[in-house]
Amino acid sequence: LSGAPADFPWEFNFELSDSEGVVSGGPLHGVGLEFDGSPDLPLVPGTVYTITELDPDPDAIATPAWICWDGEVEDLGELFGGVENVVEDLDDDPYSFTFLATPGLDLTCGVVNYYRPQVLSSNLLTVTKEVAGVDSGVEWEFTVKLSSASEDLDEAQTVSGTGPSVSDNSATWTNLTVGASYVLSEGDEFTADGTTDDVAGSFTTTLECTGVTDTDDDPATVTFTVTEETTSVTCELVNTLIPVKVLAATGVNGSPVWMVFASAGTLMLGGAAIWMGRRRDTEM
Secondary structure, eight states, rough: BTTTTTTOOOEEEEEEEEETEEEEEEEEEEEETEEEEOOOOOOOTEEEEEEESSEEEEEEEESSEEEEEEESSSSSHHHHHTTTEEOOHHHEEEEEEEEEEEOOOOOEEEEOBBOOOOOOOOOEEEEEEEEEEOOOTTTEEEEEEEEETTTTTTEEEEOOOOEEEOOOEEEEEOEEETEEEEEEEEEEEEESOOHHHHEEEEEEEEEESSSSOSSSOOOTTTEOOTTOOOEEEEEEEEEEEEEEEEEEEOOOOGOOEEEOOOOTTTOOOOOOOOOOOOOOOOOO
């Protein structure tokens, strides 16, 4: 299977037939470029046989490449690298090889299929962001990140909006590969234009997607694998402000002591952390 990842398991079905019908058949297996091998089959001299690949992919980028050789071959590279003792293909079908069995024929056949990563395109993954609890004049930007170790992907996109609203734009990824796993999360970058009082506090984060199954337990991330049944994925990322709380207490000699703090102890804005504290203590 040319071009396949080294750990990609594959299976193709073949059958050997003559004028009377199917003589033998079944699946052939391998992983990546490695082939598990096939059984030796007896041939009757003077008989015309056809080896056929079953259920070919109609969307494949190239048809299979066939070659059959009279004699022993150590590996498939040797088979396709030589020109001597090549047996003629008697048909024009790219998915089969037809030959005449002659006395003493020791036939070895090879067929190369081409790995075609299946992708799902046209706005496959769309993420919108909603910020709740902030004042209406606050302009905000957050980053949304999609990563995949197998696809060597680690990309962030920015979404923005004003006040308590859904983002004005969406983060969108296309051409995700079937069989690959991805992690969607909120990025580390955050900006907000407004006064401290507009945005002070901490945020809760929830991320939910439809169209895939989230395989992690973190409410702020979605881990998923694209399957052949995946048609589109729509996600909603919500940050909700936890308002600042004010506590008042009596200090030394009855003087007022007060502190302003976010209920979670820090001001969390998409990964940015700001400690807030204020104290006034006056001796009498």
